[in-house]
Amino acid sequence: MPLVIGVVGLGSLGEGLTKVLLVNGAEVIGVDSDLEVLARVHRRLSGPQLSLATELIDLKRADLVIEALPEDLGVKETVLRRLVEECAPGTVFLTTTPTLSVAKLAIASGAPDRVVGLRYSIPPPYGHHASLIGTSMASPEALHLARKAVRLAGTEIVSIGGRPAEAATALLYACMNRTMNLADAGYATVEDLDTAMKLGCGLKFGPLHLLDLIGLDTVRDALRKLHEITGSDSYVPSPLLDRMVEEGRLGRKTGEGFHRYDDRGEIMPPPRDRVTEGEPREIRSAGVVGAGLMGRGIAEILVVAGIPTTLIARTREKAEAALDRIRSSLTRLVQKGRMSEQDRQDVLARLTVGTSYEALTNADIVIEAVAEDMAVKRAVLQGVDAVLKPGAIIATTTSSLSVTGCANATNRPADVIGLHFFNPAPVMRLVEIVRTGHTADDVHATAHALVKWLRKTAVDCSDRVGFIVNHVLFPYLNDAIRMLDRTDVTVDEIDTAIVTAYHHPMGPFTLLDTIGLDVSLAILETLSAASPTGEPAPAEELRRLVAAGHLGRKTGSGFRGMNKGK
16 A cells, blocks of 8 residues: 655645655645645646645545645644644654754644654755654654655655754855845846856756745745844845745746746746847957966867967967867867867867967957956957957956956957856856947857857856856855854865755865865955955955965865865
8 A cells, every 4th residue: 555645735845745755656635725726736746646635634544744834833833733633643744844943843743752854955856855853752663654755755865964954054045145136136137147056056956946946935034034043144035035925926836936837837948038139240260368277278169169269378388388288188088089080180270379469460359368467457458459450359258357447458348248268168168248338239249159159158247246156156155164163063064965955066165175265265355345345255264274375175275185186
């Protein structure tokens, strides 16, 4: 006989649990007092193993009941007491509280031996990990049935720990809040914000999509509680979040949030709008100024895409070294079977290197990729501007300086645009296109056409420090460092919780060590200097580590020790 499982509360988590339980062969009784919610779940999940009801008494047949109600202590205590009264003796109850005391809820229920906690960070079917929280009062039989039900939901039971899980949630909710504020300011579209964070940080879900999956009302309540506890402005809910909750746009569970969802609960792509009014200019040849990691990478993807390219370095030695690095990179592609030897030779034939801007005279676009120093960039941009033909485009790869400031260094501000590639450029798919108030429509159109030609994904953003990814990412990393000072969680616990609970490719401290603590400090200082409030002021622990020469993977020590950078 299949297990009969009741689910009380059919919001984001309750509906998700119902779906995965049905897929894996359970009989599910879903209960919700809202008839519109029941109608929505019926449209999405109807089948012979599902019955829907409005009263708790309909759960008498259930072997186990999952309470998936909003995070309100009084509501949960009342419903758990009523469930104990209405359900058959021996029924086991799972409460999905993410923050409340499971022991307190168990005692309030009147049957503490039959209550177990269940904590998801991302609701199923999108989240695949959960913590099972027993108490000293829970019986072995209750824990056994709880484990059976959770595994039946296709969920892996993990042990994260309450404090690390709370720390991870606090970090990610502040990150989502910052992204909402960018959307509210009209800085970028919802789709571009999510795409930028997904591709720029390797995330499974963009922050606004994740917000939709969890539920906007759930996240708002959590942000309010975090603000009460910490007093940090990072947790003051975005005005946009307040408006959307009041309008009933709660995310996937209502069919509309930051994205729209069809009757199956699948995300609907937005209508395709023309990204720009202009027509692209023709690009027959390109130039790159800068022979460092970024410059070499951009030159490589240009020639691989079929665009004859000239790379300019400060000295002949640096130019030749850059050519050798690109040659080696292409050789590795041949060894991996991703390119033929003939293709490699053809690609290299399209690349020339030099030291004089005069070699760029016929270029249709020149991409500046020199040091993040405005004085250095201005000198390079003026030198390039002086030799380029009329109508040629200048792109700057700055990640933290003003693109408008770069444009004003030239005599052709309408022909200047920002193209922020991510390291390593041959691998990372994202390019942030940064348009200034001067940029011509056809230059903007050319930038989009070029990024598409290079098989990258473009997102549009305005000219502000940090653009999208750095503006959201580095305050999150800074928050993680500060959390070490105000909680008892460790570096490893936070990293593990972020990776396990939220499907990030790496935790914040591993990411800091990978980027380089000196680089991270410099970006945070730039963001702080540009902010009216001075936030995010770099954490003192970060400053101390950098001052002591602990810069992360490149020095073998940062937030953790490493062996040969690993």
